[in-house]
Amino acid sequence: MKNYDIAFTATARSGLLEIGEFIALDNPARADSFVDEIIASLTRTLSIFPYS
Numbered sequence: 001m002k003n004y005d006i007a008f009t010a011t012a013r014s015g016l017l018e019i020g021e022f023i024a025l026d027n028p029a030r031a032d033s034f035v036d037e038i039i040a041s042l043t044r045t046l047s048i049f050p051y052s
Contacts, residue, residue: 001048004046004047004050005047006042006043006047006050008039008042016035016038016039017035019035020032020034023035
């Protein structure tokens with residue numbers, strides 16, 4: 001099975017930044033790790049299933 005390279009658009013990056021900023025209002029440390037987990041999960045999944 002082919003693995004695809006994943007590139008996040010400016011809009012996607014902006015959205016992730018907004019998610020992190022919202023979470024940081026309550027828990028700044030968790031905000032960074034949560035956004036990192038989202039990026040890792042998306043990259044892992046979309047590299048295998050790019051149309052999902």
